[in-house]
Amino acid sequence: MTTHSPADLRRLQAEDTGRPVDLAAKLGLPEAALVLAHVGHGVQRIDPTLGRLIPAIQSLGEVMALTRNRSCVIEKVGTYNEFHDGEHAAMTLDAEIDMRFFPRHWVHAFAVEKETEASVKRSVQVFDAAGDAVHKVHLRETSDLTAWQALKRDLVVADQSDSAEFGVRAPVEPAKAAPERIDALRREWSEMTDTHQFNTLIHRLKMNRLGAYRVAGAPYVRPLAVDAVPALLERVHAGNVGIMFFVGNMGCIEIHSGRIESLKPMGPWLNVLDPRFNLHLRGDHIAEVWAVEKPTKRGPAISVEAFDAEGALIFQCFGLRPEKGGDAAEWAALVQGLPVLAEAAE
Structure with a gap:
């Protein structure tokens, strides 16, 4: 170098x-x-x-x-x-x-x-x-x-040098499933009362998020077509549907709660250009999309989640909670209507 x-x-x-x-x-x-x-x-x-x-x-x-x-x-x-x-x-x-x-x-x-x-x-x-x-x-x-x-x-810190040694970037963990634990995954998934319990559950079963989605099956997850992502944004925009959109990396997660006012695709980019909320999403990076349903005390938490070819999570999108102006039935119907993966539809 x-x-x-x-x-x-x-x-x-x-x-x-x-x-x-x-x-x-x-x-x-x-x-x-x-x-x-x-x-x-x-x-x-x-x-x-x-x-x-x-x-x-x-x-x-x-x-x-x-x-x-x-x-x-x-x-x-x-x-x-x-x-x-x-x-x-x-x-x-x-x-x-x-x-x-x-x-x-x-x-x-x-x-x-x-x-x-x-x-x-x-x-x-x-x-x-x-x-x-x-x-x-x-x-x-x-x-x-x-x-x-x-x-x-x-x-301000004492060290004001203009160079530093950096560590090696951690590789993306590929999908990790434990087929012998599928029954336990489904049983414990059904018993969840809060979405935050999911990470603990899959960690205990020696799986990760994408690996669990790949083996869980209905009614917990449905594989969607890659085209489900632009369709999701278009339908949320057209229907003025309230959403919670999560984008993150290893160090933080940022969440938009509200609606989409201005959707502007440009080349591979899917862009939201609202006055106080912008989103820039590389549609060509999306390799897998899942519709996911988790039980909670307040009813099912339904999300659309996208991953890249290496298995990295790109985003999660949930319906806006009813107490914040969302409509759970409207969100469930929107997700149900998204295009499914061709292989899954056959």
């Missing part, structure tokens, strides 16, 4: 008009290396500890929160409110900025200021040990700049 100095990386970024993540891939570097190259040039390292960072971000007021994986980007405008810290998991529970955080993946954090012809763009950017983006927070015109200066002052 060719070694680039921080000065080289700054020059290459100045010449590139695309996304930093794409330039990093082209150079064979983690994205964080591009940010690090600007330390001392509009970028400073800050403390990634959630218990310090999220309250500082909350003080900024209205911002744009961005989370992505390899196939999907979600962007929400709002304020980080009702933060609940935790050793292994944390969360914000605002109606707009609804997040789940997994602290061990928050390793490198930066306060970034980038001058453009029109303005100065400010953001907090967080990366994992491999240098892959975990979460980004972009300030808006209405954000509190006094709080921004306080964030930079209070969270």
Whole structure:
């Protein structure tokens, strides 16, 4: 791999008009290396500890929160409110900025200021040990700049070097099933009272999510056609159906609860371009889609879940809860009507 100095990386970024993540891939570097190259040039390292960072971000007021994986980007405008810290998991529970955080993946954090012809763009950017983006927070015109200066002052760390050693990116775990435990899977699935019990269940049975879906069968799961994803978005948009759309990576999950106002496909991208919610989904990355039903105390939780060719989860979509304005029967009917996988229909 060719070694680039921080000065080289700054020059290459100045010449590139695309996304930093794409330039990093082209150079064979983690994205964080591009940010690090600007330390001392509009970028400073800050403390990634959630218990310090999220309250500082909350003080900024209205911002744009961005989370992505390899196939999907979600962007929400709002304020980080009702933060609940935790050793292994944390969360914000605002109606707009609804997040789940997994602290061990928050390793490198930066306060970034980038001058453009029109303005100065400010953001907090967080990366994992491999240098892959975990979460980004972009300030808006209405954000509190006094709080921004306080964030930079209070969270600055002693190490302000412009390079770092990154770990190896963890490979995607392929579908893992245990056929000899199918009966136990189905029995325990039927006994669930909360969707959060599912991860514990499959872990105990030595399976993962996709592996369990592949072997569970009806009435727990139905394989859908890849075309079910654009159909899902189109029908949610056309019917003004309330949804909860989850997009995440190893370090965090960001959730949109509401409706879709503006659907704009462009090439391989399926885009939602609403004033306070944007979604950019690579339709050509979708390899498997499942309709999933889990029992809960409040009735069945029905989701549509998409995976890429390596088995990585791209997104999950649930119906909006009735107490938040959703219609459970409407959502169930919409999912029931999505195109099924041809092999399953035969």
